[in-house]
Amino acid sequence: MALHHVKIFSIFERFWHWSQMVLIMLLLFSGFGLHGFHRLLRFDAAVTLHTLAALALLLLWAFSVFWLFTTGAWRHFIPTGSGLWSVLRFYAYGIFKGERHPYRKAYWRKHNPLQALAYLVLKVVLFPAIWVSGLAYLSYFAWRNLPNAPVWLESVALVHTAAAFAILAFVLIHVYLLTTGHSFREHVKPMITGFDEVDLTPEEEAYLRTDEPSQIR
Amino acid sequence: MRGLPSFLSPCIGQRRAEKRSLWPNSLGRHLTATVLAVTLGLAGPFASAEVGSGWPTPPASGTPTQQLSGPLKGGTADHRKFEALRGPFADGPEVTQACLGCHTETGEHFMKNVHWTWSYQDPNTGQQLGKRYLINNFCTNSRGNEGMCAQCHAGYGWKDETFDFSDETKIDCLVCHETTGTYYKTPNSEGHAACSVMFEGKPPIDLAAAARSVDLPQRANCGACHFKGGGGDNVKHGDLSTALTNPPRTLDVHMGADGLNFACSACHVTNQHVWAGSRYNIIAKDTQGTGLPGQRADVTTCESCHGLAPHPVDSVTAFKLNDHVQSVACQTCHIPEFARGGVATVVDWDWRTAGKTHDGEGYHEEGYIQGNGEHRYTYKSIKGDFTYDENVVPEYRWFNGQMRYTTIDTRFDPDAESIEINGFSGSRADERSRIWPFKRMHTWQPYDRGNGTLVYTHLWGEDEAAYWGNYDMGTAIEKGMADFGLDYSGEFGFIQTFSWWPITHMVAPKEQALACRDCHRLRNSRIAGVKGVYVPGRDRNPWVDILGTLLVAGTLGGILIHGGIRRFSPHDGEHH
Numbered sequence A: 001m002a003l004h005h006v007k008i009f010s011i012f013e014r015f016w017h018w019s020q021m022v023l024i025m026l027l028l029f030s031g032f033g034l035h036g037f038h039r040l041l042r043f044d045a046a047v048t049l050h051t052l053a054a055l056a057l058l059l060l061w062a063f064s065v066f067w068l069f070t071t072g073a074w075r076h077f078i079p080t081g082s083g084l085w086s087v088l089r090f091y092a093y094g095i096f097k098g099e100r101h102p103y104r105k106a107y108w109r110k111h112n113p114l115q116a117l118a119y120l121v122l123k124v125v126l127f128p129a130i131w132v133s134g135l136a137y138l139s140y141f142a143w144r145n146l147p148n149a150p151v152w153l154e155s156v157a158l159v160h161t162a163a164a165f166a167i168l169a170f171v172l173i174h175v176y177l178l179t180t181g182h183s184f185r186e187h188v189k190p191m192i193t194g195f196d197e198v199d200l201t202p203e204e205e206a207y208l209r210t211d212e213p214s215q216i217r
Numbered sequence B: 001m002r003g004l005p006s007f008l009s010p011c012i013g014q015r016r017a018e019k020r021s022l023w024p025n026s027l028g029r030h031l032t033a034t035v036l037a038v039t040l041g042l043a044g045p046f047a048s049a050e051v052g053s054g055w056p057t058p059p060a061s062g063t064p065t066q067q068l069s070g071p072l073k074g075g076t077a078d079h080r081k082f083e084a085l086r087g088p089f090a091d092g093p094e095v096t097q098a099c100l101g102c103h104t105e106t107g108e109h110f111m112k113n114v115h116w117t118w119s120y121q122d123p124n125t126g127q128q129l130g131k132r133y134l135i136n137n138f139c140t141n142s143r144g145n146e147g148m149c150a151q152c153h154a155g156y157g158w159k160d161e162t163f164d165f166s167d168e169t170k171i172d173c174l175v176c177h178e179t180t181g182t183y184y185k186t187p188n189s190e191g192h193a194a195c196s197v198m199f200e201g202k203p204p205i206d207l208a209a210a211a212r213s214v215d216l217p218q219r220a221n222c223g224a225c226h227f228k229g230g231g232g233d234n235v236k237h238g239d240l241s242t243a244l245t246n247p248p249r250t251l252d253v254h255m256g257a258d259g260l261n262f263a264c265s266a267c268h269v270t271n272q273h274v275w276a277g278s279r280y281n282i283i284a285k286d287t288q289g290t291g292l293p294g295q296r297a298d299v300t301t302c303e304s305c306h307g308l309a310p311h312p313v314d315s316v317t318a319f320k321l322n323d324h325v326q327s328v329a330c331q332t333c334h335i336p337e338f339a340r341g342g343v344a345t346v347v348d349w350d351w352r353t354a355g356k357t358h359d360g361e362g363y364h365e366e367g368y369i370q371g372n373g374e375h376r377y378t379y380k381s382i383k384g385d386f387t388y389d390e391n392v393v394p395e396y397r398w399f400n401g402q403m404r405y406t407t408i409d410t411r412f413d414p415d416a417e418s419i420e421i422n423g424f425s426g427s428r429a430d431e432r433s434r435i436w437p438f439k440r441m442h443t444w445q446p447y448d449r450g451n452g453t454l455v456y457t458h459l460w461g462e463d464e465a466a467y468w469g470n471y472d473m474g475t476a477i478e479k480g481m482a483d484f485g486l487d488y489s490g491e492f493g494f495i496q497t498f499s500w501w502p503i504t505h506m507v508a509p510k511e512q513a514l515a516c517r518d519c520h521r522l523r524n525s526r527i528a529g530v531k532g533v534y535v536p537g538r539d540r541n542p543w544v545d546i547l548g549t550l551l552v553a554g555t556l557g558g559i560l561i562h563g564g565i566r567r568f569s570p571h572d573g574e575h576h
Helices: A011-035 A043-071 A073-077 A084-092 A113-138 A149-177 A184-193 A202-211 B003-021 B026-043 B092-102 B106-110 B146-152 B193-199 B207-212 B219-226 B316-324 B330-334 B473-482 B542-568
Strands: A002-007 A195-200 B345-350 B364-369 B375-380 B384-389 B395-399 B403-405 B418-420 B422-424 B434-448 B492-502
Touching: A002 A202, A011 A043, A011 A149, A011 A184, A043 A073, A043 A113, A043 B316, A073 A113, A084 A113, A113 A149, A149 B542, A184 A195, A195 A202, B092 B106, B092 B207, B330 B434, B395 B492, B422 B492, B434 B473, B473 B492
Parallel strands: B345 B434, B418 B492
Antiparallel strands: A002 A195, B345 B384, B364 B375, B375 B384, B395 B434, B403 B422, B434 B492
């Protein structure tokens, strides 16, 4: 096993990540404006921005789900208990002692166990909660005549707002963790160039050198 | 002919709306609109304000146009050439007979309408309504005071119960149709000397000239009574004042003399002298829209011209606005304030102070100067104190069109703090309801404290009981009740009453319509008092906000602590 510069984020993943980042920023900004936390946008402009950004993000997610399953990349997000404790211990304690991060990226496991778990929760809990409630919210006038529609609307709004707070908290932690380790720049770079240091088995290295030379430096 | 194309221009919107109304259900319509909105929205999400800014509001036109009463213009006869109208006429009924000489069926038609009968029975509640019977919280009752009040009856000579409602020669054609502006009416009975003096010395009317000037009713014709309900300019409705006789389009986009120049009957469409659009029978939520060509000529709703999706879907905003049509009356956003245009409305009337005299003589005080510079009475011995308001923000309520009146027959708790002259129903759960704007009128007015009823007060008359001249409320009520065989306990008091006036005129050009944020805001929302619905921006779950804020603040705090320890721990950054 040896560390190599390997392309771990394909062009689609990087496009997905950064356009998702922009859209989520726009959604958080316009959404909390609609909620009344700031008045930097006119209400109708905020509605327009929020609706269009949300629909664009849904489209992006449709593509990403397709991509995850056709490429098999979904396996990166399978939760695992092995190594989770040591990562947690590292962030809670070891990091202050100058310990080395316990996790090494593997070719078929590019996220550490804590990361994978966090992203999984984001993908299967928070994101569905916000887009299901968001679509219900957006289409309220199509179901407003159902019994108890106002009560349902209130619940929809509750879920939507609660999920938004949780996503904002996720974003804050996500960005903060980029500052750990070597440097912020070092952490962001793979999501720009696609390359990061990965522990490769000799077989993996041989495979990449032979069949995918552009994926390894 | 200049007016014709501009009258037709809203129909462009109608056709668009019709196309979409072919979808079988609202969901299908909704999804289509979503797709449309998104497609268009992606093309130019923020360009909506510019796109289609000429629609449906017509730009102000430089040259004055003729008032439009409907899609058809130009009659087939010139009344100035009619032999029968040459005169001279001794009195009004003679003119009417001349009219009926050609318009042979009109008398019969006319005698069915509320302008003649002053009577309306609510088909849902069975309540006997109409000016002839009702008590309002302005001058209170016309019953027994017809000598004065029936000046605004579209007939001649109604002063008491003996008036013959089957005599078509007593119809007043001129008050609605003459266009010289010289025609006027005076009380049908003399009244107390102290009052009748007001009506002396008016110039004689040239009835023949008036008869030859007839045309479709102009705003001034309808306004002669409807702008002055409650005893003065805009006193009653709030959205109907003399400012609409010749209004700029900024005051009323439909009636604007420099715009569409609609006459009242352009919307209050008429079929055999029966008008659409009655306060007694309101369509609070029109679900039919324009209908097919030629249909729906019997309704006055906004939707009957503008359709059910009145905002052309060229942006996400327009799409959301069309959604709102289900919950919010057009008037709510498009009439941001009423009593605009410089004429104030009375919002509070206090009969308790009526009857003060100077040496036995009634008097009045002017204490309010309205927007157009005119002085208004704030006290009259015959009526009490008035409070005026202008550019009034309406009250907003769910309303399904159904009013229930407190009539002379209604018994209520005499110790009630207040009663509603016309309570109304409506709620979010009621599919016929929408959020409507109202003028709320507050009055202290006389009532029968013993029986808990409103009272007919004998205000106008030549006798010694008439309040207007004698200023004795007890005697006036006693006679007002006795004349109609009504039970009166003999003890009167004053009670607070509210009446509710749906606001529907003074529609502003769309650029002056309310903005979303006027309602969708935490504090001072226009619809702060509207219950039963979650309004984004106005409403929130406080727990979600508190816990969410704590979560985010806690996260930030955690980051600061974590980062702080890292910063001051000797080993950070030395290794990976």
